[in-house]
Amino acid sequence: MSGKNKKELAATFTPAEIEAPLYKKWQDAGYFKADAKSKKAPFTIVIPPPNVTGSLHIGHALDHTIQDLLIRMKRMKGFEALWLPGMDHAGIATQNVVEKQLASEGKSRHDLGRDAFIEKVWQWKAESGGVILDQMKRLGDSVDWDRQAFTMDANLSKAVLTIFKKLYDKELIYRAERIINWCPRCLTALSDIEVEHKEDVGEFVSIKYGDDDLNITIATTRAETMLGDGAVAVNPNDDRYKHLVGKKVMLPLVDRMIPIIADELVDPDFGTGAVKVTAAHDPNDFQMAMRHGVEIVVIMNEHGVMAGTGTKFDGMDRFDARKAVVDELKKQGRVVAEKKPYLHAVGHCQRCETTVEPRLSKQWFVKVAPLAKAASDAVRDGRVKIEPQEMAPRYFEWVDNMHDWCISRQLWWGHRIPVFYGPNDEVVVCGPDEKPPAGYTQDPDVLDTWFSSALWPFSTLGWPEQSDDLKKFYPTSVLVTGYDILFFWVARMMMMGLFAMDGKQPFDVIALHGLVRDQFGKKMSKSRGNTVDPIEFMDKYGSDALRFTLARGANPGTDQALAEDWVGGSRNFATKLWNATRFAMINGASVSGAMPKRSELNAIDSWILTRLDQTITEADDLFEKFEFAKACELIYHFTWDDLCDWYLELSKSTFTAGGANAAKSQRVLGEVLDKLLRLMHPVMPFITEELWCSLTDGQSLMVADWPKSDPSSQDVKSIEQVTKMQEIVTEIRRFRNDQGIKSTAKIAAKFTGLENVGLADYEGALRSIVKCDLTDGNFTAKTQVGEVVIEFDLTGAIDLVAERARLSKDLQIAQKDRDTAKVKLDNQGFMAKAPAEVVTEIKTRLAQTTADIDLLTALLEKLPK
RNA sequence: ACCGCUGUAGCUCAGCGGAUAGAGCACCCCUUUGACUCAGGGGUAGGUCGCGGGUUCAAAUCCCGCCAGCGGUACCA
The missing domain is CATH 1.10.287 (Helix Hairpins)
Incomplete structure (x- = not known):
């Protein structure tokens, strides 16, 4: 009774053979596309934009598995589901890649000039950028490729200009001279989040300033900066130094008189209680300098090389100078004490690990306080939910304490700052389609990449135009990302979304997952050598296996360990499902015709339908609550234990007997698999599609309905009956095992009392599953489960x-x-x-x-x- | 230093007031080639729930302290 188009299932499941063709089938059929004109309710996810230079790592695999799972489920539930893919232009990273390429040809970007260089970057992007997009297809990501976006696209760039001007007009963007994080290798300013603090080994030296008449000893880890000191600061309440405040002291090596000032910022208990004030090279010193009118002396150039001190140290690298300065001071007997090694946290460039140099310079900033407050309030008052909620404090902690955001980058690749300066330093900000007055020159810098990423949830939908997409799909439904980058762009997307969209949040839910770690729970890193390649796992075990492993480990907001064995286990699970379906089809499982009435079913059939219903209800609820690990666990248990180990085994005798009873069970089995495959599809799209199409002759699971549960069909009595059967079977197995009887050996047994527990009709099923087919014998041994007695003929072998x-x-x-x-x-x-x-x-x-x-x-x- | 999270079976994790603490994988024993052999089936074994107090009829679960690990933040020059 198999349909004409039904494919015979191969004896073994080979993921590589089905995955690519199925992806193509889905894509060709247009199943990934979302329709802005649809009447269906929208469900939208914008991808957290990966880096154009990046490739798929295991963290993406987890992130995408979750997003695809949600999107596929919602699509089956009848939503107009849009998963919008794309990438960001990764200013520093991309420029680095291309500059390296140029360097290998012995050229620098300056040899090419700005326009030619940018052209070169575009060329690189066309040839080797965006590897990750192809890799996403391997995972099965059901993204709408027609809507693929890039932060440097025309429309997204227009969004950047629009928002810049809007912010500037509201005085939320300003230009100021501040101490910023400067990378002397990348030669650009960095925002706070692009700086990683790491413990470094340094040396804490105490240096005597002044002479015999008047002296004070300061302590520092950065001796070279003393060349730019403008003052020495002490705490106003420090009795040791009170008498020195207001006096001047001789700065060694440069022979400059500098004032001693009093400022609350100084901790009297730290070091000597006296601090050197180097306003141009330290953010705190800069603050103090502003308060006290201290002279600001710049002593380094952009490369971190000493310059303009008028001493012999000019031209030395900052670290060489540090040693040289200390040596020189030692010679003069001014080094009073040395503490080394001295551990302290030092900022490093996230991209290149170079030690960041705090540097005084004029940059553009976003005034974050009002924006951050809105972003904070949106979560606080419940308009945006963070899942799991325990993560919310981290969000507040971050958003409520954000410093102003330095958005200038001294790069060429990116959105050029739309500010033009006139001959007398007039400032004009140009929105899209606006032209600066003649003779004005544009700011040479570009904007931080995250300035454009922050607009992602609406710029990708057409903003600033009031496009159909924007109307239909904004606010997006959920943002799925790792908690480690909650701050990187989630907070920024919130700020910009609320600002640009008149207080409408960019997403309703922020669903956070953890990091993928190695099998011992250690963070994966290239230096540890414990990274894994998702592509390799997919090659070996199939995409479904990788997805299932990741989803099964995805407890909300917590990290998960991943070992190759786990993926192998998921592959085995996929194989189990494959073979169960194959076995079912060989035994005539059917999805056609009406389901038999509940009252006509035997307890085993009724039980599996009840269990299926429970599984659907619970798994659906768990999926909706982002409890992917638990949902997968449930599905795994149902499939392997309930369906394969119990239902199929208990039903074998029915199928073998054939007839009307078999027909009913065949229909039931078909129903169970049909619904189970639907339920599993979001997690394991490939294998379920293949099996379902074979089983049902249907077109595609992607556009099939999500299985509905029907609690009214719950049959409690069948649960009791089958539980009893399981107890009896387990006891007989245990007995056979203890008695050393081979599990294949058919022995004689006598059952008494089955009718007492409502199992009179199931003796055959029981005998078949425990291989006690024979009824005659000399019953010498017995065991008992409640009221049921089972006697065995062991012919004295007990x-x-x-x-x-x-x-x-x-x-x-x-x-x-x-x-x-x-x-x-x-x-x-x-x-x-x-x-x-x-x-x-x-x-x-x-x-x-x-x-x-x-x-x-x-x-x-x-x-x- | 501060904030946050975690500490449960060999490993990775569930359980977060109801008492007989679970799962996957690994181990051990038996078994299997008629759905499953990069498999499958069955049966065992394995836990002072980090430590110490407290609250409760009842604590892995709530409270306090301590210890250990991890993450984030930080202006300790």
Whole structure:
């Protein structure tokens, strides 16, 4: 009765053979496309834009598995589902790649000039950028490729100009001279989040300033900066130094008189309690300098090389100069104390690891306070939900303490700052389609990449135009990302989204997942050499296996460990599913025709339908709550244990017998697989598609309906019956095992009392699953499960020692359980205060264990000596 | 230093007031080539729930302290 187009399933499942063709099939059919004109309710996810220079790593694989899972599920649920892909232009990273290329030809970007260089970058992007996009297809990502976006696209660039001007007009963007994080290698300013603080080994030297008449000892780890000191600061309440405040002291090596000032910022308990103030090279010193009018002396150039000090140290690298300065001071006997090694946190460039140099320079900043407050409030008042909620404090911690955001980058690749300067330093900001007055020159810098990434949830949908997409799909439904980058762009997207879209949040939910770690829970890193390649895993085990492994490990907001073995286990699971379906089809599983009435079904069929229904209800609920690990666990358990180990085994005799009973079970089995495959599709899209199409002759699971549960069909009695069957089977297996009977050996057995537990009709099924087919014999041994007695013909082969040991052990356990129950019931406090259900439960347990004890005692006594 | 998170079976993790603490993988024993052999089936074994106090009839679960690990933040020059 198989349909004409039904494919025979191959004997083994080979992921590589089905994955690419199925992806193509989906793409060709247009299933990934979303329609802005649709009447369906929207469900939107914009991809957290990966880097154009990047390739797929295991963290993306997890991130994308979750997004694809949600999108596929919502699509099946009848939403107009849009998953919008794209990339950001990664200013520094991309420029680095191309500059390296040029360097290998002995050229620098300056040899080419700005326009030619940018052209070169575009060329690089066309040839080798965006590798990740192709890799996403391997994962099965059901993204709408027609809407693919790039932060440097015309429309997204227009969005950047528009928002810049808007912010400037509202005085939320300003230009100022500040101490910023400067990378002397990348030659650009960095924002706070592009700086990584790491413990460095340094040296903490105490240096005596001044002479015999007037001196003060300061302590520093950056001796070279003393050449640019403008003052020495002490705490105003520090009695040791009070008398020196207002006096001037001689700065060694440069022979300059500098004032001693008093400022609260100085901690009297740290170091010597006296601090050198180098306003041009330290953010705190700069603050103090502003307060006290201290002279600002710049002593380094952009490369971190000493310059303009008028000393012999000019021309030396900052680190060489540090040593040289200390040596020189030592010679002069000014080094009073040295502490080394001295561990302290130092900022490093996230991209190139170079030690960041705080540097005084004029840059453009976003005034974040008002924007951050809006971003904070949106979460606080519940318009945006963070999942899991325990992560919210981290968000607040970050957003509420954000410093102003330096957005200038001294690069060429990126959105050029739309500011033009007139001959007398007039400033004009140009929005899209606006022209600066003649003779004005544009700011040479570009904007931080994240300035454009922050617009992603709406710029990709057409903003600033009021496009159909924007109307249909904004606000997006959920942003899926790792908690480690919650701050990187989530906070920025929130700020910009709320600002640009008149207070409408960029997403309703922020769903955070953890990091993928190695099998020992260690963070993966190239230097540790413990990274894994998702592509390699997909080659070896299939995409579905990788996806399932990741989804199964994805507890909300917590990290997960990943080992190759786990992926292998998921591959085995996929194989199990494949073979179960194949077996079902060989045995005539069918999806056509009406389902038999519940009343006509045997307990086993009714049970599996009940379990299926429970599984659908619970898994659906868990998926909706972003509890992917638990949902997968549930599905795994249902498939492997309930369906394969119990249902199929218990039903084999029915299928073999054939006839009307078999036909009913075949229909039931078809129904179970049909719904199960639908339920699993979002997690394992490839294998489920292949199996489902074979089983049902359907077009595609991608556009099939999500399985609905029907709680009214719950059959509690069938659960009791099958649970009883499982107990009997387990006991017989245990008995056979203890007696050393091969699991394939067919032995004789006699069942008594099945009718007492409503299993009179299931003796055949029971006999078949435990290979006790024979009914005649000399029954010399027996065991018992409640009211059911099973006797065996072991023709004197019974191992009395093993059996007695076993029974004694069970008896002991039962006695212990009975005792604990008794203690509870004798406890007056418990009887008085515990809820009635709990008391009843304990009473039942007492009765149960007492019965068990009687039974075991009797069996022990009857056991031949 | 501060904030946050974590500490449960050999490993990775669930459980987060109801008492017999679970799963996957690994181990051990038996078994299998008639859905499953890069497999499958069955059966065992394995845990002072980090440590110490407290609250409760009842604590892995709540509170306090401590220890250990991780992450983030930080102006300690």
